[in-house]
Amino acid sequence: MTLDSSPVPAAEAVVWREKTLGENLARAGVSRRSFLAFCSRMAAVFAVGAPVAGWAGSASGATPTAEEIASALEKVTKPVVVWLQLQECTGCSESLLRAGGTTVEDVVLKLLSVDYLELLMAASGDAANKALEDANASDHVLVVNGSVPTKNGAFCVIGGESAETVLRKSAENATAVLAVGACAVWGSVQASKPNPTGAVGVEEIITDKPVLNVAGCPPIGEVIVAAITYILANGDLPETDSEGRPTFAYGQRIHDTCPRRAHFDAGQFVKTFDDEGAKQGWCLYDVGCKGPSTFSPCPVVQWNLGTSWPIGSGHPCIGCTEKDFFDTFTPFYTELPDVELPGVEATANKVGLGLLGVAAGGVAIHSAATGVRRWQGNRKDAGDAPLVAFGDTDKVWLPTPQGRPGLGGRHQAPDETTEEQS
Amino acid sequence: MTAVDSSAGSVDLFVSPMGRVEGDLDVRVTIEDGVVTSAWTEAAMFRGFEMILRGKDPQAGLVVTPRICGICGGSHLYKACYALDTAWKTHVPQNATLIRNIAQACETLQSIPRYFYALFAIDLVNKNYAGNPMYDEAVRRFAPYVGTSYQKGVVLSGKPVEVYAIFGGQWPHSSFMVPGGVMSAPNLADVTRATAILNHWKDNWLEKEWLGCSIDRWMEIKTWEDMQAWVNENESQYNSDCGFFIRYALEIGLDKYGAGCGNFIAPGTYLEPSLYENPTVEGRQDALIGRGGVYANGQHFDYDQMLVSEDVTHSFYSGSRPLHPWEGETDPLDPVKSREKGKYSWAKSPRYEVPGLGRTPLEAGPLARRVAAGAPNPGSHQDSDPLFIDMLAKLGPSVFVRQMARMHEAPKYFTWVMDWLSKIDLQGSFHTKPAELENGKGWGATEAARGALQDWIVIENGKIANYQVITPTAWNIGPRDSEGTLGPIEQALIGTPIKDMEDPVELGHVARSFDSCLVCTVHAYDGKTGRELNNFVINGMV
Incomplete structure (x- = not known):
């Protein structure tokens, strides 16, 4: 009813009728110019973090240009996409719809998720069930927003089935699974203690195939679109870190590219939200910024078409691209522990690892301000999180009269694992 | 209008063979002889936010409650912040009140065109209206993606939240409002940019x-006759999207159904900075710019949060x-077992103790605000x-009047935001x-775009002892109460005439006119046989 209620020309415009995406976009009235504008936004996202290697059709073999993205994307023939929305708040969709200055993203997404939309529009329950079954039976890309309640299937019911059943069925023949947003990645806010519904992310349920985690609560719209664009253009998942996040976007900590970094290094800190430092744009570390331990492209891509981003507006980062941030990064407006200040290069880097824990693994952390260092760390083995849930008072870190606890307290210093990259 | 349900049980409502991949809200209706005879609204998702908040740092609500709904995250932040301001007895500088007002209003300003073109107007080009002489023009303007107005409306709807991002860093899901003020300390460039964008x-x-026409010309309209005269005043107004919508809506009868309960709730919003530097529960209503109030059985009452249950x-x-x-309390039960006791929704039924009437379901939303303003x-x-x-006196509540109330707020709030922007003292606190x-x-x-949004917090020993949120959607889609009285949307659906039983677009108009924040699926049943006629989805976005 959403779309088939419109007359024939409009309905045609958003249904995949031609062979390729390019031809369908032309039919939908999307100009070459706005399509290229869209692709250049994508190119900007791909250029944020770790270099994109092996892009199909890239002349340089590296991060693709807007033209290369456009030419790869135009040739895509209709992919089958199943798009599920489980326990979620629609924030990811809202973010997605703010990804562009045109409706190109809208059209692309509608085109891609056409099977899903046809499901929505199906006139009867039986036909809709059949359409979902058909889509699930073929090779398809599965995109998931929202978490899965495991305590009782009735906490989220879709078409008479529990969210978990729907997800398992849809994942069975999926060639790629994208978990979009913190809920789909790890459960997000509803998974914070005591997690009344037993909410978990997609990879807790789907364990037999890789899940690409587009992290953030919500992720920046452009990053969601870029992840989908990568898969369509390359027919493959991008390189990820140990959290399953694409390194092209999540390869750097906010701290590494933060425009306020110079103030951190100089020991210039905002003490309250309204002091002179706040007006001067000093570092927000003391008012709770989690940028030093948060991997996200926010400083570069920014929000709402590059209008601003939290730190840019004086808002300390709450670390929403990190797992369990609701429990581990709170109170949000209290500074991170385990950092000696004023920061010098070594401690600036330790902030990240102090929180993340250290073990063997394959995450590369790049620090623009300190020269590139390679850290070996597998955050999954981090164990006891250094900042534990508020409400769990025996574990909450509290400031002491002596000041901040130094490194070597509860958390191991990452010295041994450091190596300079050649 | 059947306000009290007498037909429950005539149709087996608990069979749900729906094939769909989305649906936080199920609306079930029975249709007899082309008219809706009863309706049930079922919220189908539970996440347990109020349980999560218990025992946590008081400021957790600032980050947790916006995640209830990504469409109204800024509104959630606004009220969560005032819940703490009143509990902690903070001082809020006038600048901070201005910026909170600006941000909240910008979220609503983006919602208005987005909602109109992307969600509501799509039904105006339903093929059921193809015989209407105005249909071709409706298609030319409102057809999704290709309509001449659709593109501009949807794209430009993103602009006001860019202003939100200037002050809050991002939209959706910023947490920049904190007890005692806001985090941002904007400079002249920020304010200039915001003004230019708007x-x-x-x-x-x-x-x-x-x-x-100009905003000033539109704001001269004080009566329904003024509005009709405005349409016919000149070509430009007659042919604007607003002029066309008024003519088309009357042509297809949107003024004839979707009345709802006819009683309204608006806690009001936007504080006058000089009157609310020290926020208190008791002092709030007098400090409002956008007034609150309850309107029941044709009478105005002052709004008192103590009367909510x-x-x-x-x-x-x-x-x-x-x-x-x-x-x-928020103590969830197993839905399968509790259905046997007649329970059918994850939404609670909010009610307001209207003097003389008892606990009453009330409609929240722009029409409720517009009534309170009168x-x-x-x-x-x-x-x-x-x-x-x-308009209520002359037309009664309907899909059309509810829709015009929403659109009327665009010029009004724009004017207010520009005024607030001009009052920010950049040297101040x-x-x-x-x-x-x-x-x-x-x-x-x-007031979120879609209506009354409120938090109640109890802090004990520095932790949250209780936290309860009542959303506008809960007011509107809440189920029957202990008296069997239907919720507002349940009531609004009853009496809706359905021309085409296989494509009941009229239900879409009614449900969408409330702009409920849940994606909802409507299931239509034949009231006599119990056969399912149709199901379709409302407010689906991606």
Whole structure:
């Protein structure tokens, strides 16, 4: 009813009728110019973090240009996409719809998720069930927003089935699974203690195939679109870190590219939200910024078409691209522990690892301000999180009269694992 | 209007063979002889936010409650912040109140065109109207993606939240409002940029596409006759999207159904900075710019949050009597078992104790706000606007009147935001660090685009002892209460005439006119045979 209620020309415009995406976009009235504008936004996202290697059709073999993205994307023939929305708040969709200055993203997404939309529009329950079954039976890309309640299937019911059943069925023949947003990645806010519904992310349920985690609560719209664009253009998942996040976007900590970094290094800190430092744009570390331990492209891509981003507006980062941030990064407006200040290069880097824990693994952390260092760390083995849930008072870190606890307290210093990259 | 359900059980409603991949809200209706005879609204998702908040740092609500709904995250933040301001007895500098107002209003300004073109107007080009002489023009304007107005409306709707991002860093899901003020300390460039963005939105959408006249001309309209005269005043107004919508809506009869309960709730929003530097529960209503109020049986009442309660008789929660939210409980039950006891929704039924009427379901939303703005005795700083009292008296509530109330807020709020922007004192203070009191009770409220949104917080020993949220959607889609009285949307659907049983677009108009924030699936049943006629989805976005 959403779309088939419109007359024939409009309905045609958003249904995949031609062979390729390019031809369908032309039919939908999307100009070459706005399509290229869209692709250049994508190119900007791909250029944020770790270099994109092996892009199909890239002349340089590296991060693709807007033209290369456009030419790869135009040739895509209709992919089958199943798009599920489980326990979620629609924030990811809202973010997605703010990804562009045109409706190109809208059209692309509608085109891609056409099977899903046809499901929505199906006139009867039986036909809709059949359409979902058909889509699930073929090779398809599965995109998931929202978490899965495991305590009782009735906490989220879709078409008479529990969210978990729907997800398992849809994942069975999926060639790629994208978990979009913190809920789909790890459960997000509803998974914070005591997690009344037993909410978990997609990879807790789907364990037999890789899940690409587009992290953030919500992720920046452009990053969601870029992840989908990568898969369509390359027919493959991008390189990820140990959290399953694409390194092209999540390869750097906010701290590494933060425009306020110079103030951190100089020991210039905002003490309250309204002091002179706040007006001067000093570092927000003391008012709770989690940028030093948060991997996200926010400083570069920014929000709402590059209008601003939290730190840019004086808002300390709450670390929403990190797992369990609701429990581990709170109170949000209290500074991170385990950092000696004023920061010098070594401690600036330790902030990240102090929180993340250290073990063997394959995450590369790049620090623009300190020269590139390679850290070996597998955050999954981090164990006891250094900042534990508020409400769990025996574990909450509290400031002491002596000041901040130094490194070597509860958390191991990452010295041994450091190596300079050649 | 059947306000009390007498037909429950005539149709087996608990068979749900729906094939769909989305649906937070199920609306079930029975149709007999082409008219809706009963309706049930079922919220199908539970996440347990109120349980998560219990025992946590008081400020957790600032980050947790916006995640209830990504469409209204800024509104959630606004009221969560005032709940803490009142509990902690903070001082909020005037600048901070201005910026909170600006951000909240910008979220609503983006919602208005987005909602109209992307969600509501799509049904105006339904093929059921193809025989209408105005249909081709409706298609030319409103057809999704290719309509001449659709593109501009949807794209430009993103502009006001860019202003939100200037002050809040991002939209959706910023947490920049904190007890005692806001985090941002904007400079002249920020304010200039915000002003320019909003003027762009006004010039290119509001005045050019929607009104076809200046804001000032539109705001001269005080009565339904004024509005009709405005349409016919000149070509520009007659052919603007607004002029066309008024003509088309009357042509297809949107003024004839979707009345709802006819009783309204608006806690009001936007505080006058000089009157609310020290936020209190008791002092709030007098400090409002956008007035609050309750309107029932044709009478205006002052809004008093103490008269709100939630009933769980037909909701999947334990509890035997209606409770005020400070005493509220959230104790979920197994839906499968509790369906046997007649429970059918994850939403609670909020009710308001109207003097003389008892606990009453009330409609929340723009029409409720417009009605409150027409109450007598406004303060000199308060919105006073008789237009919708007049329209209600002459037309009664309907899909059309509800829709016009929403659109009327675009020019009004734009004017307010520009005024607030001009009043920011860039040298002044934006935050006063609060004392974090160990114990206290707070209440924060606002008007999200879709209506009354309120938090009640109880803090004990520095932690949250109780936290209850009542959303506008809960007011509107809440199920029956202990008296069997239907919720507002349930009531609004009853009596809706259905021309084509296989494509009941009229139900879409009614349900969409409430702009409920849940994606909802409507299931239509034949009231005599119980056969399912159709199901379709409303407010689906991606």
